[in-house]
Amino acid sequence: MLQINVENLRMQKLPHIWCPGCGNGIALSALTRAIDKLGYDHDEVAIVSGIGCSSRSPGYLNFNTLHTTHGRAIAFATGLKIFKPKMKVFIVTGDGDCTAIGGNHFIHAARRNIDLNVILFNNNIYGMTGGQASPMTPFGRTATTAPYGTVERNFDIMELAKAAGATFCGRATAAHPRLIESLIVKAAQNKGFSVVEAMLPCPIGFGRRNKLGGPVEMMKYLEENSVRVQKAQKMSEEELKGKFVIGEFYNKPAPEYIEEYDKIIAKLKK
Amino acid sequence: MSQVKTKLMQGNEACAAGALAAGVCFFAGYPITPSTEIAEQMALHLPRVGGKFIQMEDEIGAMAAVIGASIAGAKALTATSGPGFSLKQENLGYAALTEIPCVVVDVQRLGPSTGNPTAPSQGDVMQARWGTHGDHPIVAFSPSSVKEAFELTVKAVNVSEKYRTPVVLLLDEIVGHMRENVSLPDKVEVVERMKPANRENYLPYKLDQEVTPLIPFGEGEYYHITGLFHDESGFPNLVPELVTKKMDRLMAKINNHKDDLIITDEYALEDAEVVVFTYGASSRSARRAVKEARAQGLRVGMLRTATIWPFPEEKVKAVAEQAKAIVVPEMNMGQLIYEVERVAKGEADVVGVNRYNGEIITPEEILQKVKGLMNGATN
Ligand SMILES: Cc1ncc(C[n+]2csc(CCOP(=O)(O)OP(=O)(O)O)c2C)c(N)n1
Ligand code: SF4
Numbered sequence: 090m091l092q093i094n095v096e097n098l099r100m101q102k103l104p105h106i107w108c109p110g111c112g113n114g115i116a117l118s119a120l121t122r123a124i125d126k127l128g129y130d131h132d133e134v135a136i137v138s139g140i141g142c143s144s145r146s147p148g149y150l151n152f153n154t155l156h157t158t159h160g161r162a163i164a165f166a167t168g169l170k171i172f173k174p175k176m177k178v179f180i181v182t183g184d185g186d187c188t189a190i191g192g193n194h195f196i197h198a199a200r201r202n203i204d205l206n207v208i209l210f211n212n213n214i215y216g217m218t219g220g221q222a223s224p225m226t227p228f229g230r231t232a233t234t235a236p237y238g239t240v241e242r243n244f245d246i247m248e249l250a251k252a253a254g255a256t257f258c259g260r261a262t263a264a265h266p267r268l269i270e271s272l273i274v275k276a277a278q279n280k281g282f283s284v285v286e287a288m289l290p291c292p293i294g295f296g297r298r299n300k301l302g303g304p305v306e307m308m309k310y311l312e313e314n315s316v317r318v319q320k321a322q323k324m325s326e327e328e329l330k331g332k333f334v335i336g337e338f339y340n341k342p343a344p345e346y347i348e349e350y351d352k353i354i355a356k357l358k359k
Numbered sequence: 360m361s362q363v364k365t366k367l368m369q370g371n372e373a374c375a376a377g378a379l380a381a382g383v384c385f386f387a388g389y390p391i392t393p394s395t396e397i398a399e400q401m402a403l404h405l406p407r408v409g410g411k412f413i414q415m416e417d418e419i420g421a422m423a424a425v426i427g428a429s430i431a432g433a434k435a436l437t438a439t440s441g442p443g444f445s446l447k448q449e450n451l452g453y454a455a456l457t458e459i460p461c462v463v464v465d466v467q468r469l470g471p472s473t474g475n476p477t478a479p480s481q482g483d484v485m486q487a488r489w490g491t492h493g494d495h496p497i498v499a500f501s502p503s504s505v506k507e508a509f510e511l512t513v514k515a516v517n518v519s520e521k522y523r524t525p526v527v528l529l530l531d532e533i534v535g536h537m538r539e540n541v542s543l544p545d546k547v548e549v550v551e552r553m554k555p556a557n558r559e560n561y562l563p564y565k566l567d568q569e570v571t572p573l574i575p576f577g578e579g580e581y582y583h584i585t586g587l588f589h590d591e592s593g594f595p596n597l598v599p600e601l602v603t604k605k606m607d608r609l610m611a612k613i614n615n616h617k618d619d620l621i622i623t624d625e626y627a628l629e630d631a632e633v634v635v636f637t638y639g640a641s642s643r644s645a646r647r648a649v650k651e652a653r654a655q656g657l658r659v660g661m662l663r664t665a666t667i668w669p670f671p672e673e674k675v676k677a678v679a680e681q682a683k684a685i686v687v688p689e690m691n692m693g694q695l696i697y698e699v700e701r702v703a704k705g706e707a708d709v710v711g712v713n714r715y716n717g718e719i720i721t722p723e724e725i726l727q728k729v730k731g732l733m734n735g736a737t738n
Contacts, residue, residue, distance in 0.1 A: 155585075
């Protein structure tokens with residue numbers, strides 16, 4: 090049984106606002122366990138979010154928590170981290186928050202390789218506003234704003250992050266909470282821009298409309314269709330259709346933004 | 360105050376110098392004419408004093424980064440112009456509600472849209488007041504000389520820290536790009552962020568206190584900040600009674616301190632029948648016009664304000680009671696004139712002199728308007 094350390098939660102702020110069966114809590118508890126494993130002090134951790142169901146997570150977490158504007162969490166976190174590099178910064182962001190309205194900040198933070206950790210709560214939909222299509226709604230799936238199925242292709246955030254310059258990225262699903270946790274630990278250990286995508290069920294906004302069943306069926310669906318990166322490498326494109334590749338995708342250090350800037354400051358001091 | 364030697368300086372440079380003198384140690388921005396020199400100056404000087412500069416991917420991100428850095432304890436500033444100022448509005452409102460100190464410099468250029476990037480304007484005074492959605496307090500200053508660009512930047516930083524509020528500094532293309540000989544003090548009065556006397560049970564948004572000290576993240580008191588309405592602890596709370604209290608306190612913390620915030624000066628006002636009410640670069644032409652009018656024996660005076668928001672109501676009211684007419688020159692189609700009319704309440708005629716094509720308002724134009732009113736007044 091996975092335990093959650095209540096010291097990491099603001100118990101007096103519970104119950105949370107999420108629907109029964111929502112996957113957000115799974116990623117949230119994985120984050121708290123990862124922080125415990127990393128051994129960080131509460132006061133050196135900042136959790137920054139944008140707007141959305143997932144972005145309400147920081148309110149329940151017993152750290153420095155910052156709930157910002159829609160799409161802008163990474164930009165707020167950039168200022169915070171640059172000015173106080175000792176802070177360990179985790180960004181909790183939804184798929185709409187991170188890849189639609191916040192897409193520009195995402196790719197530029199990746200390009201800078203600034204030491205931030207993005208935990209992308211991907212439920213394939215705009216949950217908070219009632220089930221509109223997001224850039225991560227799979228092609229053909231329906232949403233309130235795509236009642237006949239979306240004709241837009243969805244992002245593969247691992248590919249996007251890597252191409253933009255992120256130095257660590259990995260993906261897991263709500264059916265693999267230990268993997269979410271271990272990926273977050275590795276993300277935090279990477280000195281640079283790290284992305285962990287957690288695929289989560291939103292039974293209310295996404296599952297119901299797409300006839301994916303209730304929370305249990307959605308979890309099963311995530312579990313049964315997941316393939317580990319190592320195995321996926323041996324599979325054909327045809328075999329991988331409809332599958333979610335999970336695991337560590339990329340981990341390759343590169344010069345980190347703040348360290349590079351600090352070198353300039355040090356040089357100017359001489 | 361000791362003075363360093365006189366220097367030929369641009370308004371934008373003076374603004375950057377003021378920011379550094381006031382202790383600004385973080386700048387995030389995005390290049391845009393006619394404000395870019397401020398970012399360039401900050402990029403050059405900040406790392407020399409151990410500060411941090413970042414060129415963000417857009418103005419929305421720059422505004423966000425400035426607020427983030429301020430939450431971490433930095434005195435933080437960003438600079439932009441018209442289109443960029445529009446992009447900053449959402450996060451400016453976030454700073455107002457969450458009470459995070461920061462300064463936004465807007466070097467006004469001719470709009471709307473891309474308009475004329477290199478031409479002056481005073482078209483953003485209402486955007487500074489109402490640009491972000493919802494009611495909110497705001498402080499805005501507008502210098503009319505290079506020296507004042509320095510002084511008001513210092514003031515803006517100090518006010519933002521003292522009242523935990525975003526402050527807008529409205530330069531215009533003229534003041535920003537003009538070069539003047541200035542002697543700047545090598546030391547200025549600097550307000551440091553308040554520290555709480557007692558850290559026990561720290562509440563970042565106390566309701567019975569106008570301004571609660573803000574403990575930066577990472578300094579011992581971890582808590583929550585949100586752009587939702589919140590209770591004293593910072594946690595979301597949308598109970599209408601709490602919202603009312605929060606809003607009333609937000610407005611009061613500015614409105615109760617107008618004496619500290621409003622800076623005006625007067626010229627030949629004593630017996631004036633017509634008063635030119637002016638701000639920013641236009642006041643340079645206004646001063647000349649008044650001087651000329653006096654030389655011609657006309658009873659004309661000038662009230663200049665360096666504070667746009669809160670609006671100097673008392674001063675304008677007094678002028679309206681004394682004068683027959685108030686002339687308001689503005690490089691826009693008439694914006695602050697609405698405030699003058701509101702306050703004058705018909706006690707004096709209120710007449711605009713307006714340019715909205717990128718040209719400056721000349722002293723002659725103002726003088727002509729004044730003379731017309733004087734004639735009308737004596738007829
Ligand atoms: C500037 C702005 N535009 C739109 C909204 C409305 N809005 C709130 S949450 C949201 C989408 C949230 O979706 P996602 O980021 O995927 O998070 P989820 O709720 O699914 O966790 C939108 C569009 C907003 N708050 N601000
Ligand atoms: S709408 Fe979806 S994401 Fe939002 S709380 Fe409900 S289940 Fe979770």
